[in-house]
Amino acid sequence: MSKFDEIMKRSGYSRATVSRVINRSPHVSDEARRIITEIMNELDYIPNRNAVSLSTGQTKQIGIVTAMIDELSLTFINQFMDTAMDYGFQTIVYMSRSDKQIELQAFEDLRSKRVDGLLIVTCVNDPGELKTYLQYGPMVSWQRMGNDEIPSIAMDQAQGYRLALEHLVSKGYTRIANVFGRSNSLNTKSRREAYETFMTSQGLPVWREAYQYSVFTSSDGETALRRMANGGELPQAVLCSNDYAAIGIMSEARRHNIHVPDQLAIVGFDDIELSRVLELTTIHNPIAEQAKQAFYHLWRVLGNEEHKATSLAYRLIERATT
Amino acid sequence: MSKFDEIMKRSGYSRATVSRVINRSPHVSDEARRIITEIMNELDYIPNRNAVSLSTGQTKQIGIVTAMIDELSLTFINQFMDTAMDYGFQTIVYMSRSDKQIELQAFEDLRSKRVDGLLIVTCVNDPGELKTYLQYGPMVSWQRMGNDEIPSIAMDQAQGYRLALEHLVSKGYTRIANVFGRSNSLNTKSRREAYETFMTSQGLPVWREAYQYSVFTSSDGETALRRMANGGELPQAVLCSNDYAAIGIMSEARRHNIHVPDQLAIVGFDDIELSRVLELTTIHNPIAEQAKQAFYHLWRVLGNEEHKATSLAYRLIERATT
DNA sequence: TTGTATGCGTTATCAT
């Protein structure tokens, strides 16, 4: 006999009434509530979540799909977890390690009702295939999806990039090098276009020869600076894929006795904690706000209150490197 | 009507037979299997995992409890995931961010049958309290538990530490500095004792003044070396809390023009990927094997085949820093 | 090989 039945028996109340006190329904006499609660405690009772989920059709659980957890995604994930928890949702992480099969498990879990919804931080499967899972439950993505069918709360980085460009030019830096991440990513494409369009519009030269790709870490940044230093004329300023890269460039510049910002101005991207400490000029990426929006999106689709999607924007944070 | 019922109706077979082909029972006619499988595909059927779990009492899911995911724990977690998958188990990560309440959710999920077992990579709650959850399902811990009741597959680091000490002394280094992690952790205690016992047994002086604590990252390592350099007499060798710290010490030594290993020998701990590249002498920590053992332990308690627990050992990896 | 009946632990819809 299950504990639930035991409670029924001992208390003398019916299945329904016991369920009511478990779920804090107001329609129970104080007497019943008292007696049943007491027995629940005696028995150390806790509902079987599989049974609850089967009955309600909801798991109150949201899956987080990500290949890996790094400092940036962690900021996002943490904020998402907090928000979800505020609304009574648990979150579980599906770390795929870029394995398509493992990643797919998360989506199959949506299909088999193990989670109510999915947050995609990073995914390796083809969005075109993943979108078929939309019929089983809501999903949002942080990563930009080429596909428009899977909703994404990603922002267009071009806006942030323009901010940096305007800042640099207004300060008199015109010979600007660009250090990108993945060469074929949507974000890189956006940034590159933003740069080329902006420079052209200002009547300034577009410096394609100075493009560098696959610069992600601070150690990549160090390498990047060395290439610049060895590559003839030094740029007046460099726009970085992210703050880590910028930090690498900054520290390597110091070793090369290149003065920042006089000889080389540096602008990062994302505005991570460290960049404040190191006084790096950067573009503030409202990650926490995006995480909230991501949850609100799921929340909305899961059939609850509306939530206005406040529009987010990048912000330039001027510090000591420009 | 559920898809399951739909399959019954369309195929004309009974509930039991349908269930049999779903679960690949051999006791079905080819005919029945063919027909039912076909209908399953037509209907795009997939079992509701809540129903399955409720019925079987098993979720085939193991929870991984960890405060944070860093490179070291990642090695462990990845291997555990692979092993678990080989045995048909899914894994989900409960990242507590050192929040006791959040961490407790994982344990409550064991209680409420959301997971079949728990792997504790790191935990912040008191082991004395956590052990009460053992009645709800199996748990293993990687982290050492002061408490003996929660099984742990952690190894005694003293063995590895002695290896390093023997190596150093045999090479003629006797003025040895120790760089530890958390000052009050069980591991630090083990190591410190191993050092003091060993030195005493060799008739060598114990150098307590050179103890440094809270050295975790490579940047901590850099600081540690600076302290040594400014602290009067340099040690002949330094034993590090982990490879990151060792790498920090190594690179900072280079900047101070301290030659390794002639002026300073360095021994790391764990044998991470990077240490091979950087030719760091270190103690190999059989993390992957520990992860397997962790799973086997759960597997055994979950009532399946026995698995001999092969005993693991640390190994000295001599490279260029000694 | 197949079918019947029952159980898993809970919620929800009606009544009363």
Added chain:
DNA sequence: ATGATAACGCATACAA
């Protein structure tokens, strides 16, 4: 406020 009963979707012991 309380209770009887069905429903959730599936597995399984037992019969046939």
